[in-house]
Amino acid sequence: MSKRTGPLAPGVAFITGGARGLGNAIAVSFAKEGARGVVLVDIQNEATFAEGKKRVEDVGCECLTIRADVTKEEDIERAVKEAVEKFGRIDYAANFAGVVGPSATIAEMALADWQATQAVNSTGVLLATKHEMRQMMQQDSIPGIESGRVPQNGSIVNCASVNSLMSLSGSSAYTASKHAVMGITKAAALEGRAHHIRVNAVSPGFLLTKMLDGFVGESSGKGAEMWNEFEKRQGRAAQFEEVGDVVVLLSLPRCSLVNGTNVFVDGGFTVNEANN
Ligand SMILES: NC(=O)c1ccc[n+]([C@@H]2O[C@H](COP(=O)([O-])OP(=O)(O)OC[C@H]3O[C@@H](n4cnc5c(N)ncnc54)[C@H](O)[C@@H]3O)[C@@H](O)[C@H]2O)c1
Secondary structure (H helix, E strand, O other): OOOOOOOOOOOEEEEEOOOOHHHHHHHHHHHHOOOOEEEEEEOOOHHHHHHHHHHHHOOOOEEEEEEOOOOOHHHHHHHHHHHHHHHOOOOEEEEOOOOOOOOEOHHHOOHHHHHHHHHHHHHHHHHHHHHHHHHHHHOOOOOOOOOOOOOOOEEEEEEOOHHHOOOOOOEHHHHHHHHHHHHHHHHHHHHHHHHOEEEEEEEEOOOOOHHHHHHHOOOOOHHHHHHHHHHHHHOOOOOHHHHHHHHHHHHOHHHOOOOOOEEEEOOOHHHOOOOO
16 A cells, blocks of 8 residues: 555546636646646637637646537537547546526526527537547546556536526526436436446536626626625635536546535535525
8 A cells, every 4th residue: 555646637638618617727627637638628719719728738738629519419529539539538528518598587488598508508418428428438447546446437527506406586497407417417427337437517606707797797786786695605706716626526536436426516505594
């Protein structure tokens, strides 16, 4: 028996929604823990892709950017193929492409808005999980597994939300999409076991990313007031890398028995009865 040494996460990370926000923070966390390569999959503009890539490269990690829309199966299939052509395998996948969806009651819901939200947040997670799993099923375990521990052919972490457990008036499209993420995650976790693939989810609390620009709006408006209440219940404002680091930790072979679970990264928001 000896002390553990070396990088925590020496494999290859593949991140949808990776150009900015939480996905990019995950990419940087993987880079900091010694990933051999990081792949950013997104539909962002060139400038955002370049900024996201630079943040990863500044840590000294090789970074590949791929423009692909998670709602299109041919895109996500191609993204996995290009990642494998470049780095040979995918050890850690994080499916974080997402949209906030409409703020509309069910009585007022436009079908197209509902469908567009499910297409990214739920179908997009299904398609990414499908093609990441297919790749992981074909590859061997990541090397370096300790004696007596099961092989680890890959880990997938899907992005849920506190809305995978709770809801808010006017959030049915987003809430349903995040409940669906858990349905996909649970089934995939059971289907992956025989292949030494683990599938989990994280549920971030409240982080002021660009996705929420339209929702939070001006600092004095109703959205901003609601945001302040959310942060109070969460205990404080949160840093993007606080989500990034948890995704890395869940992806490690030392989490070999963690499968099909939903880790809340919310400062205690979901267990807090009061707003203090
Ligand atoms: N910010 C929060 O408070 C919070 C809380 C819980 C969960 N989340 C989830 O975190 C994930 C990341 O969101 P974020 O807050 O970092 O926002 P963000 O808007 O900064 O990041 C989302 C990324 O997904 C990309 N994307 C959107 N549609 C896509 C598509 N069809 N194909 C490929 N990429 C696509 C966007 O271009 C963007 O770069 C989302 O799933 C979101 O629901 C966020």
